[in-house]
Amino acid sequence: MKPQVEIYDTTLRDGSQGEGINFSVADKLRIAEKLDAFGVHYIEGGWPGSNPKDIEFFAQAKKKKFKNARLTAFGSTRRKGVAVEQDDQVRLLIEAGTPVVTIYGKTSMLHVKEVLRCTPEENLGMIGDTVKHLKDNGKYVIYDAEHAFDGYKLDPEYAISTWQAAEKAGADYVVLCDTNGGCLPEEVAAITRVAAGKLNCKLGIHTHDDIGMGVANALAALGMGADHVQGTINGYGERTGNCNLTSAIPCISLKLKKTSVPAKSLSKLKELSQFVDEIANLRHNPRQPWVGSAAFSHKGGTHVNAVQKLASSYEHIDPAVVGNARTVLVSDLAGRSNIVMKAHELGFKLANDTPELKTILTRIKELENEGYEYEAAEGSLALLISKTLKHREAPFQVDTYHVSMRGDAKESICEATVRVRVGTKTHHEVAEGDGPVNALDGALRAALTKSFPHLKKISLTDYKVRILDSGTGTAAQTRVLIQSTDGKREWGTVGVSENIIEASLQALTDSMEFALLKK
Numbered sequence: 074m075k076p077q078v079e080i081y082d083t084t085l086r087d088g089s090q091g092e093g094i095n096f097s098v099a100d101k102l103r104i105a106e107k108l109d110a111f112g113v114h115y116i117e118g119g120w121p122g123s124n125p126k127d128i129e130f131f132a133q134a135k136k137k138k139f140k141n142a143r144l145t146a147f148g149s150t151r152r153k154g155v156a157v158e159q160d161d162q163v164r165l166l167i168e169a170g171t172p173v174v175t176i177y178g179k180t181s182m183l184h185v186k187e188v189l190r191c192t193p194e195e196n197l198g199m200i201g202d203t204v205k206h207l208k209d210n211g212k213y214v215i216y217d218a219e220h221a222f223d224g225y226k227l228d229p230e231y232a233i234s235t236w237q238a239a240e241k242a243g244a245d246y247v248v249l250c251d252t253n254g255g256c257l258p259e260e261v262a263a264i265t266r267v268a269a270g271k272l273n274c275k276l277g278i279h280t281h282d283d284i285g286m287g288v289a290n291a292l293a294a295l296g297m298g299a300d301h302v303q304g305t306i307n308g309y310g311e312r313t314g315n316c317n318l319t320s321a322i323p324c325i326s327l328k329l330k331k332t333s334v335p336a337k338s339l340s341k342l343k344e345l346s347q348f349v350d351e352i353a354n355l356r357h358n359p360r361q362p363w364v365g366s367a368a369f370s371h372k373g374g375t376h377v378n379a380v381q382k383l384a385s386s387y388e389h390i391d392p393a394v395v396g397n398a399r400t401v402l403v404s405d406l407a408g409r410s411n412i413v414m415k416a417h418e419l420g421f422k423l424a425n426d427t428p429e430l431k432t433i434l435t436r437i438k439e440l441e442n443e444g445y446e447y448e449a450a451e452g453s454l455a456l457l458i459s460k461t462l463k464h465r466e467a468p469f470q471v472d473t474y475h476v477s478m479r480g481d482a483k484e485s486i487c488e489a490t491v492r493v494r495v496g497t498k499t500h501h502e503v504a505e506g507d508g509p510v511n512a513l514d515g516a517l518r519a520a521l522t523k524s525f526p527h528l529k530k531i532s533l534t535d536y537k538v539r540i541l542d543s544g545t546g547t548a549a550q551t552r553v554l555i556q557s558t559d560g561k562r563e564w565g566t567v568g569v570s571e572n573i574i575e576a577s578l579q580a581l582t583d584s585m586e587f588a589l590l591k592k
């Protein structure tokens with residue numbers, strides 16, 4: 074059934090324009106898969122005309138099957154004075170091979186005159202030509218009307234004519250954008266209502282959070298004829314960010330009571346939010362509405378007391394509905410069912426209320442306290458579950474390792490030796506590398522492939538390091554997150570130590586062990 078509100082995720086494009094955010098192609102693919110599984114309706118993968126990384130992303134994404142989301146490529150209308158067929162940026166959009174293409178064009182007379190420096194008519198031509206050309210190439214076309222609200226305030230008649238130009242050329246959606254993020258909800262509501270009266274095609278909303286109204290403005294437009302919301306996970310984006318989907322989605326489902334993402338996905342919202350932060354290598358914001366770790370934590374004495382008597386006394390909603398948890402009560406209902414679900418996902422049998430589950434939960438709590446993080450390290454989590462359920466012995470043991478580095482003015486060389494034990498055999502290998510971790514990876518791999526030749530297929534796709542604050546007053550811990558692939562599937566593993574090499578070795582060892590676990 075068609076949802077009442079469509080969710081359009083632009084974390085990979087608008088979100089990646091946020092300060093401090095830089096996704097690799099592998100990161101983008103992982104996030105796209107997660108978003109698809111969560112159930113957003115569109116995933117905007119990038120702007121193929123703006124950088125080679127996005128072209129590469131679309132080439133890889135073509136090979137994936139998305140079951141819920143439609144992939145979209147983003148770009149702009151043709152350049153002025155260039156026939157649309159001759160415009161390289163438009164050609165790349167078509168070549169991205171996505172079913173949906175989103176283009177933005179100018180609404181505001183100010184931008185037409187001062188930024189584009191063309192006539193108002195030529196701008197209308199640029200919009201119409203580009204939409205029509207994309208439709209002629211079989212694309213579903215979403216037209217993002219940049220500065221829709223500011224443009225309307227400046228010259229309503231012209232603004233409407235730009236939207237109508239897109240509609241007339243066949244656009245499936247016209248999306249009104251508060252590009253500068255400075256509008257108030259009343260303005261957004263009123264102008265969206267006008268647009269709905271002037272257009273027959275469907276309407277969407279794209280907002281930014283410059284005055285803290287990103288989500289409010291999106292919701293305001295929904296009441297006035299829009300049924301499509303664009304935003305990013307955790308609100309990443311230019312300046313102060315975009316409409317935060319981790320707030321907009323539960324507001325739409327639980328407050329406005331409109332259907333959007335599948336109902337069962339809501340309980341995975343916090344997980345999705347943390348996953349994307351992990352991949353972006355950003356600290357999770359504890360005060361983030363709905364999904365932050367503090368969103369349902371109660372500290373004040375009277376609050377705690379009341380919440381223990383009646384949870385709803387100081388909570389607007391049951392935190393488990395969005396996969397979050399109350400932090401004063403020690404009952405771990407959410408934690409338990411998460412682990413049970415994860416165990417099933419990974420192919421282990423684990424029932425609620427068993428001693429094994431309690432052991433796993435206690436162990437995870439201890440480890441999380443030390444700085445481990447399992448949201449994006451499903452490989453390490455699988456090993457932890459598997460070990461507790463005693464389904465298997467560790468397939469190998471790292472007995473000793475050594476890493477050294479020597480350098481002169483010209484170059485520096487790292488060398489690592491690793492000795493592993495597999496059953497009764499011992500393998501001792503040396504490798505050089507670009508850095509200590511690279512050398513260690515080489516030596517570990519060389520040693521293990523002696524007994525497990527198929528591990529040759531495994532390669533590292535990503536390596537992330539985070540220095541954790543020390544909540545306990547001891548020395549700062551380093552968390553290493555590694556992403557590996559065997560060409561078919563990908564998994565993450567984690568290591569934590571005061572020593573970065575030690576943390577890296579843990580994550581590397583887990584990665585190899587996980588590969589063997591699934592064999």
Ligand SMILES: [Zn+2]
Pocket residue numbers: 087252279281315
């Ligand atoms: Zn934007």
